[in-house]
Amino acid sequence: MTSKDDHSALATAAPWAAPAATGPLDAVVTLPGSKSLTARALLLAALGDAPTTLAGVLRSRDTALMRAALTVLGARFTEADGDASRLHVTPAPLPLPVDTGPDGAGHIDCGLAGTVMRFIPPLVLLADAPVVLDGDEGARLRLLGPLMAALAALGVGVSWLGRPGFLPVHLTPPAGPTDGRANNSTDGRAGGSQPTTASLDASSSSQFLSALLLTGPLLPGGLAVTPSGPVPSLPHVGMSVACLRERGIAVDEPSPEDGDGQRTWRVHPGRPRGGRVTIEPDLSNAGPFLAAALVAGGRVTVPAWPMATTQAGDAWRELLPRLGGIVTTEPDGVGTLRLTCRGTGRLNGIDADLSAVGELAPTVAALAVLASAQGHASRLTGIAHLRGHETNRLAALVAEARRLGASARERADGIEIDALPDGERLAPALLHAYADHRMATFAALIGLALPGTTLDDVACTAKTLPDFPARWEAVLAQGQGGEHGRGR
Ligand SMILES: O=C(O)C1=C[C@@H](OP(=O)(O)O)[C@@H](O)[C@H](O)C1
Numbered sequence: 315m316t317s318k319d320d321h322s323a324l325a326t327a328a329p330w331a332a333p334a335a336t337g338p339l340d341a342v343v344t345l346p347g348s349k350s351l352t353a354r355a356l357l358l359a360a361l362g363d364a365p366t367t368l369a370g371v372l373r374s375r376d377t378a379l380m381r382a383a384l385t386v387l388g389a390r391f392t393e394a395d396g397d398a399s400r401l402h403v404t405p406a407p408l409p410l411p412v413d414t415g416p417d418g419a420g421h422i423d424c425g426l427a428g429t430v431m432r433f434i435p436p437l438v439l440l441a442d443a444p445v446v447l448d449g450d451e452g453a454r455l456r457l458l459g460p461l462m463a464a465l466a467a468l469g470v471g472v473s474w475l476g477r478p479g480f481l482p483v484h485l486t487p488p489a490g491p492t493d494g495r496a497n498n499s500t501d502g503r504a505g506g507s508q509p510t511t512a513s514l515d516a517s518s519s520s521q522f523l524s525a526l527l528l529t530g531p532l533l534p535g536g537l538a539v540t541p542s543g544p545v546p547s548l549p550h551v552g553m554s555v556a557c558l559r560e561r562g563i564a565v566d567e568p569s570p571e572d573g574d575g576q577r578t579w580r581v582h583p584g585r586p587r588g589g590r591v592t593i594e595p596d597l598s599n600a601g602p603f604l605a606a607a608l609v610a611g612g613r614v615t616v617p618a619w620p621m622a623t624t625q626a627g628d629a630w631r632e633l634l635p636r637l638g639g640i641v642t643t644e645p646d647g648v649g650t651l652r653l654t655c656r657g658t659g660r661l662n663g664i665d666a667d668l669s670a671v672g673e674l675a676p677t678v679a680a681l682a683v684l685a686s687a688q689g690h691a692s693r694l695t696g697i698a699h700l701r702g703h704e705t706n707r708l709a710a711l712v713a714e715a716r717r718l719g720a721s722a723r724e725r726a727d728g729i730e731i732d733a734l735p736d737g738e739r740l741a742p743a744l745l746h747a748y749a750d751h752r753m754a755t756f757a758a759l760i761g762l763a764l765p766g767t768t769l770d771d772v773a774c775t776a777k778t779l780p781d782f783p784a785r786w787e788a789v790l791a792q793g794q795g796g797e798h799g800r801g802r
């Protein structure tokens with residue numbers, strides 16, 4: 315099944331002419347909600363002990379698919395107060411009543427969303443009928459095997475409908491009730507019984523571990539899960555833990571001193587609390603906008619930046635100065651900051667282990683490619699798992715960097731970009747997005763510095779950020795003689 319939604323229709327449109335910078339920026343960018351926090355908020359609200367009202371919800375392709383998937387499993391969503399970013403969620407009853415088709419299974423379109431294809435399968439442990447998951451062509455290249463092996467060990471019937479280990483897959487709930495219908499505690503610690511135990515290999519995606527943790531409180535006795543090796547993107551696991559705790563579920567995290575294969579996460583049984591939840595702006599998607607100031611000069615400000623957050627994008631505060639920017643903050647609202655990034659037009663190379671924040675790599679790579687033309691080499695390491703993202707991002711970044719005339723290569727766990735020799739320059743090109751929203755924003759950043767850069771598919775940015783081209787053009791119009799008001 316390939317999605318026939320707006321995204322795939324737009325993907326065939328003419329190439330996008332990436333706007334070039336014509337002067338220093340002076341822009342304020344208000345970003346919609348975090349993709350990762352929205353996915354978790356939707357799922358935990360669907361499993362809640364009472365209705366939830368969500369504010370700051372991201373409305374994008376990934377989150378629409380998550381909503382649709384949870385609707386197949388019995389949750390109900392209604393827009394609140396005519397505001398698209400506010401949602402009332404009525405939780406699903408247990409066992410989850412699957413909306414089945416003529417084949418007796420519920421059908422879930424994962425699009426290209428890692429959060430949907432990984433977070434939904436463990437819910438089959440709580441479901442009353444089988445579920446079939448499929449997605450875009452690119453989604454059929456994203457690994458699911460290790461998560462399914464863990465679910466099979468918990469009694470889920472796993473039947474691969476294509477290549478083993480990948481979508482599409484047919485999942486059958488275990489014969490007996492495995493859901494936590496007895497887990498009625500409100501303190502998140504009742505249940506008393508020994509936890510359900512699982513082990514899994516999460517070395518190719520932290521989402522496998524997050525997926526089990528998010529369903530964990532509904533399993534008999536909760537869940538104790540021990541990944542067999544290293545786990546990338548650990549802040550995203552921390553985000554899953556924080557989201558559970560915010561909803562009253564107790565979670566014991568392993569000690570950072572525990573070695574790979576010895577770390578156990580213990581989720582205590584209970585129903586996630588309903589109530590009101592406000593979702594933070596997407597700090598990963600803030601990256602290209604803040605980085606634009608490094609390329610064009612001037613400044614870009616993001617308001618409502620949380621003072622404390624589990625989002626990987628908080629690392630921009632540390633990464634952008636290393637790449638040549640100046641990052642400052644000032645108080646904004648309660649618990650939030652206005653974060654400003656200033657650029658001078660000069661870029662630095664960077665040698666960075668991005669294992670914890672891999673989703674920031676394409677934006678860092680765009681700056682590194684541009685820095686190579688200013689005589690600086692860069693090395694991004696700890697990101698072998700990016701080969702399993704929306705596309706093989708290591709191959710894609712190297713191919714696109716070379717298309718521009720940069721000297722770049724893949725290493726086992728990352729990429730290297732050489733300093734361009736004196737006298738050599740980068741040249742604009744038609745860049746490829748590979749259906750990957752972050753490869754599209756890579757191209758947008760390159761276009762600021764290389765007039766004439768085009769991109770084959772800007773529509774794929776709708777995966778996590780609606781209206782990206784308009785938002786990008788509005789940022790450029792601010793401070794370059796344009797008449798757009800500041801902020802949006
Ligand atoms: O849990 C999440 O919301 C995510 C976890 C990370 O996945 P990986 O561990 O596969 O990198 C991240 O890159 C992805 O964008 C979102």
Ligand SMILES: C=C(OP(=O)(O)O)C(=O)O
Pocket residue numbers: 426427428429673703704752778
């Ligand atoms: C890896 C990413 O997405 P997904 O949630 O689809 O894994 C990403 O957004 O960079």
